[in-house]
Amino acid sequence: MPSARLRRPGCLNFSIATLVISISVAYVLRYWHPLADGTKAVRTHDPSTQSSSVHAHASDVSADTTAVVLNWSRFPNIRRIANLLCSPELAGVLHTVLIWNNNPKPVSYEDFDADIGCSPSRLVIVNSPRNLYFQARFVACMSANTTFCYTQDDDYLILPEILRSLHTRVSKEHGPQSVHLLPPHERLSSELRYVCNEGRGLHTSFAWLGHGAILRRSLVQRFLSSMQLVNATEEQLLMADNYYSVLLNEPPEVWFDQGIELGGGQAFTVGSEGELRNRRHIMQAGLYLDSLLNARHDFGGRARKCDDPPPELIGRAPCTGRPCILETSIRMLPVLSHAANSTTDMLDNEERHGKRISDDALDNNLTHAPSKAVDSNKATAFRSLSVGRKGDYVTLDMLVPQVAAGMIWLVDEATARLLQHCVYESSVNATRWVSSLGCNVRISHADGR
Structure with missing residues (x-):
């Protein structure tokens, strides 16, 4: 490129x-602006009639990504997010837009306008029989038959051009397995949490997925296999976001995001109780990874040194x-x-x-x-x-x-x-560089001088 x-x-x-x-x-x-108000249309999905996989939209055969968005208490945001994900700008990226509804109130076709831009075969709604919390994004991804999954929560808006940049990055031949968008304070936390021990083969960090993340579906499969291997409890599976990046034992590539906070509804992590819960599960993820390292579990990655910073944490x-x-x-x-x-x-x-x-x-x-x-x-x-x-x-x-x-x-x-x-x-390939650009400096001042 x-x-x-x-x-x-x-x-x-x-x-x-x-x-x-x-x-x-x-x-x-x-410039297509995704913030215009208004609702859009989707079809109702009955989980009891769901086939084992989410099939790609037939007219977008080149698209290879399933978008998974979790709904809990901000359905007005979901309508805006779905409107964006179904936009023409993303038709070549997203096979399927899957809305996973963790709320007991069902979501139906009538809750959206008719001009959303997704055909009934492209947009899927799952009214979950119970709240699967963060586990839902991984279950939904594994139900897809695409190479990549993109996932986000219901309180953030990611612009189409940014999602296209994410997709291009992970699609490269030697590109990262996943990319997480994070606001600066969360990205700082991910960088400070990076831990490494060459002798033990330890190279990991922590990154949230709800601000927007694209990942290979095979990575999700690997993570779920690891959770099964360590006999994770039902509660731990529900809190899967706290375990995902740690258990993979490879630092996730994290970007400074350009996300737009939508707010509204009721947040899941609130106050000191929520923070303590997160810390408890992240610590447990660390214990699980230590047990896998002690058992010399094969993570399938190459041997690497403790870089500072690792390539995944370059700005x-x-x-x-x-x-x-x-x-x-x-x-x-x-x-x-x-x-x-x-x-x-x-x-x-x-x-x-x-x-x-x-x-x-x-x-x-x-x-x-x-x-x-x-x-x-x-x-x-x-x-x-x-x-x-x-x-x-x-x-x-x-x-x-x-x-x-x-x-x-x-x-x-x-x-x-x-x-x-x-x-x-x-x-043109990020390998052979040519000194063909120059800098024409013209200093201008606020007063026009």
């Missing part, structure tokens, strides 16, 4: 402490406005030790690392994350607090071939001077 990259050459030494970037990809695009963010992915090696956090003797050290490591990070760094991570460079908002920017280092890079993956790509970088004056000393390269 074509990419553009800038990097700092090793021969230069910069004393500029701050990098501030906001990128606008210079294309005129038709990445999807663009808004069009599908593309920003990636940068510029550090947002200080160097941290992720060594651990046990997976259960995960939460202690998070607490210890959190005390080492300055308030300024924490605030910058939340308010000036890499996602702020590609959010189509001129008032926001990605900002680095650290001095420029040899080899720092920023890459923009355009995902599909481009005849000519222009970018406008909105930066402060210090960063503009720094950019004049960077190397600009482009590539």
Whole structure:
């Protein structure tokens, strides 16, 4: 896929402490806004007549992903999310849109408008006979016959171009097995919870799925097999989100998200009781993984070193406005030790690392994350607090071939001077890079000077 990259050459030494970037990809695009109010149409699904698998929409034979959305107490949000997932922009990605209704009040065809964009064969509603909590997303994914599953909860809206970026990323030949979208504070938690022990073969972290995650269906099958192997209880299966990423024993790739919070309804995790429940189950997941490691369970992965950070935790963010992915090696956090003797050290490591990070760094991570460079908002920017280092890079993956790509970088004056000393390269395969891009710096001021 074509990419553009800038990097700092090793021969230069910069004393500029701050990098501030906001990128606008210079294309005129038709903008489809998913936030328009209104309800859409689906068909009622009777679980008793459900076949063993969810079949793909016949007219979208190239699509290879099943979307699974959990409903509990925010059905107005579900209608908006379904409207987005059934949009024409995603017809080539999503075979099936599956709404799993955990609420005892049934959802029916009449609860949606007729112009949702999904045919009855493409949209499936499961009125669950009981609340399966988080287990439902995994049961639903295993009922599909697609290569990938995309899942989210009912309190977030993910733009079509972001879902397309997720799909392109996991579809690459040597791409990640899964990608999780996380708001900056949750992504920070995932990075701080990464634990590693080369001798034991321990390499894992924790990441939620409800903000939007795409994953190979085979990964879900592997996870459920592990839960069966450790004799997980019914309660633990219901809380499957707390176990999923930990038990896979490979750090999930996590992105800074561009998600839109919808709110409403009643949240499942509320207050200290909910937090304690989550910690208890995450600790139990750690104990289960330790038992599998002690038994020399084959996780099917390659031997790997304890990288800092691991490739899955390099800063990445999807663009808004069009599908593309920003990636940068510029550090947002200080160097941290992720060594651990046990997976259960995960939460202690998070607490210890959190005390080492300055308030300024924490605030910058939340308010000036890499996602702020590609959010189509001129008032926001990605900002680095650290001095420029040899080899720092920023890459923009355009995902599909481009005849000519222009970018406008909105930066402060210090960063503009720094950019004049960077190397600009482009590539069609992210392997062979050509120095074909240049930086034409024009400093403009708010008053127009």
